[in-house]
Amino acid sequence: MSSYDYPLLLKNVLESGVTWTPKQQIFYRDQFHYTYADMYQRVLRLAGALQSLGIKQGSKVGVIEWDSHRYLEIYFAIPGIGAVMHTINPRLAPADVAYVMMHAEDEVLIFHEDFLPLIEKLRPQLATVKKYILITDKAEAPQTPFADTDYETFLATATPLKELPDFDENTQATLAYTTGTTGKPKGVYFTHRQMVLHTLSSAVTLGSLTDFGGVNKYDVYMPLTPLFHVHGWGVPYTMTMMGAKQVYPGRYEPEMILKLIVGHKVSFSHCVPTILQMITSAPAAKNFDLSSWRVVIGGARLPKGLAKAAAELGIRVYAGYGMSETAPILTIAMLKPTMGRLSEEEQMDYLVKTGVPVPLAKVRIVNSEGEEVTHDGKEHGEIQVRTPWLTPGYLKEPERSEALWEGGWLHTGDVAVIDSEGYIQIVDRLKDIIKSGGEWITSLELENLLSLHPNVSEAAVIGVPDEKWGERPLAIIVPKKETPDIESLKAHLKQYADQGVILKWAIPERYEFVDALPKTSVGKIDKKALRAEYVGTV
């Protein structure tokens, strides 16, 4: 049979965008821009250059780079020849950077010169790496013995491929490591098929984002999630397929970001709450018209206060949810057509939720008895998912992979409730939830409520062993100038218990005051460290 069996490959995502809009532009900071057609030619050059180094199907290529047009080229060129793009988080501890590179068996490393000191230090440990390619923003690459060539020379001297080849859609395309709070980083990996389906479902989701016009090819897109973090949430692939104008901000600097948003009329971004906070609270923000900016927020819960502050600047925000294991998109918080009649406040309550599943994603919330919870917004359960774009496991870790996929559903480790409209709300991490006297107490909710106390800057709540009740909550507080007294904290929480927001039972008896909370490499409270300190276990 001569009929063509079309494989789902990332090159098809790229070619769709380039065919649709070869003249559309891609910007890098305030220093460079080119067209989709130019970008495509450079992808073919990079693909040829990598092949000339012996990179072939299955080879791993490590990348350490800020958000740039070069990273976009890398997103397509490495997987484009069947090799695996290993996106490295440079914020990992140096020992972990070496660990993940050797665990992945990276053969080539493409890295930005900002990380020269890191690479210099690690190089003796990087036994599998045969070639180092240096990225620089300067006109001339610095002379260094720690690189074999620089990115621009590497491309300039390459023989470009005529086109990217066809191969099996189940070929691995990407690899990244996720840092849990326990053990070494774990490798999650995705095939071309998975990333193409992720791209399509994301595009449908974004196209449906609002009632007045979804995100589509007419938008100006700037990522504000690092591209080394779960494929920049997959959105660079999506916006390239659409053929939208793109703006890459490089290393994140609030002033540059604001300048780019306003200068290019950026209409769509995505980021964690911290970045949105940084932008909305920048003094310059009030001087700019941000009313055409729409932002998907993920990575952590979107606080309603932040959503309101953004809304006051005219920014429209939507919460989304996913994780490294899930490529990442799972749910998004969008209004249903029937919700147009709700008040702004009520709409906001939905927009900050964890959301509803995106097309093709199946989400179930399962209680400790293994039953799906009722849709009452109250019963707790673990979020378990099936989508066509989930990691089949952790690289070279069969036992952890089996635990991740127990029963054929991916276990997110997130505890959530679901309401009668089908909106999911995460209330805690499974391992952070406090099991006390037969009740589940969510640490996240207590932390949120404690943070509303006038003298509390930040709060963490962990479970500590209790002979009678199994566990009881311990609150660890970073005070503002004045340290609050414990009775005032209890009285503060009692208000919410009286309103039915939390159980009275959840109010902690014990409070500790500290100057700062330990944080993980991605800025989350490190509960492992807290448990080590206050409980003696993790």
Next chain:
Amino acid sequence: MSSYDYPLLLKNVLESGVTWTPKQQIFYRDQFHYTYADMYQRVLRLAGALQSLGIKQGSKVGVIEWDSHRYLEIYFAIPGIGAVMHTINPRLAPADVAYVMMHAEDEVLIFHEDFLPLIEKLRPQLATVKKYILITDKAEAPQTPFADTDYETFLATATPLKELPDFDENTQATLAYTTGTTGKPKGVYFTHRQMVLHTLSSAVTLGSLTDFGGVNKYDVYMPLTPLFHVHGWGVPYTMTMMGAKQVYPGRYEPEMILKLIVGHKVSFSHCVPTILQMITSAPAAKNFDLSSWRVVIGGARLPKGLAKAAAELGIRVYAGYGMSETAPILTIAMLKPTMGRLSEEEQMDYLVKTGVPVPLAKVRIVNSEGEEVTHDGKEHGEIQVRTPWLTPGYLKEPERSEALWEGGWLHTGDVAVIDSEGYIQIVDRLKDIIKSGGEWITSLELENLLSLHPNVSEAAVIGVPDEKWGERPLAIIVPKKETPDIESLKAHLKQYADQGVILKWAIPERYEFVDALPKTSVGKIDKKALRAEYVGTV
């Protein structure tokens, strides 16, 4: 490994819509409505009912029905149990209806009572059909020996499935027959994987349709392409996945259609030019506000005059292109972000073109030497395509299948040009093009220009053998009241030759005048019949 290998099945399309918006409504004419949740329950009932008849993976079920909520249920229930939905065009000649049912080996036939006389006549020939299920719009089903049960009783007495099963995504889901102008109808068939990918790409396309808001879940959808015609262009699947409000018009009647559009504020439809013509020229149209209606036009070239007439009523139209062999979507005519500056007239010139490829579709235009044509809007070539949703061939016709897929690209048989912006414009069918003295003369263009002559009602142009030039064009004219004289027709065409629209060489010497042109079952000019009459060959 416990990880779940997610197959792309149509049930996932259905479940996405139902999960997102179980309370959203689906209407049938002015007589019935229910929710997505209800619809899903009836799909599970129909699936169970079909299984009880012995329908299993690979079984073929024939369907003859108008556009209805029942057809939507059928779209999911038959493929949902791994069986094949054979959508039958009731406008085929009766002998061809019997032919396609026996060629397909349909085991069950679900048919609307409007077709009782047809089925009565054919029943002796339908050897493979074991059960007949009658659909009626009446409260009580008519008593007839030609049906074993009626659709509502069939559902009411069924044991519903708990859920639709998983199976291989490459399982065949649908089958339909396409009537060429030569030979018997040919069967084209599509798998679940193909239809899911078609659904996703269509959803991305619709979400990107305009700069002021693509078509998405906030739209009210009414198909105006028969659901028996290439999956209703696939759009019922797409709008169900999105969870949009849907309105099914039943048998097409202009007054009912206008009433539904206005009553439900229908914002999105798709149809052939004839239906749009029927609606825009209905006297009642001027009394209604149609300004929120967006329509994708396919099946035949969208005449600019019709697009303008629609625009005057506030209707926004977009041309699209596809065929039975391609599930069908291939291209759509949308403006690029940079085209907002063009005049309305210039924008309209793009909106009536054949269009640009949708995401994941690859289209090439190949001249008679097998080379891709230059993007100059002039050089002719055949459109050849690759997408993840093309029929692998014609059912049980290996030779025709090979010809369709010669060289690994699906040959559309359409001749087109492509301009510097990448917009494709079909100029003729490959077999209708006239090869004369080394030049290609397009019959369609001559027909269009002849139809602009004040005394011409309709025109067809075919090639007739010519000793000196190979072929020469013959124009066959249906006059208006007064028959035009031949010199006036030539002078009319010469104007366009002088303007460079056509070659002087293309002006026919021979003209014939007739009362009517022969038409195919789908309303196109039957050039096979014309060639038989005027040339003696087809």
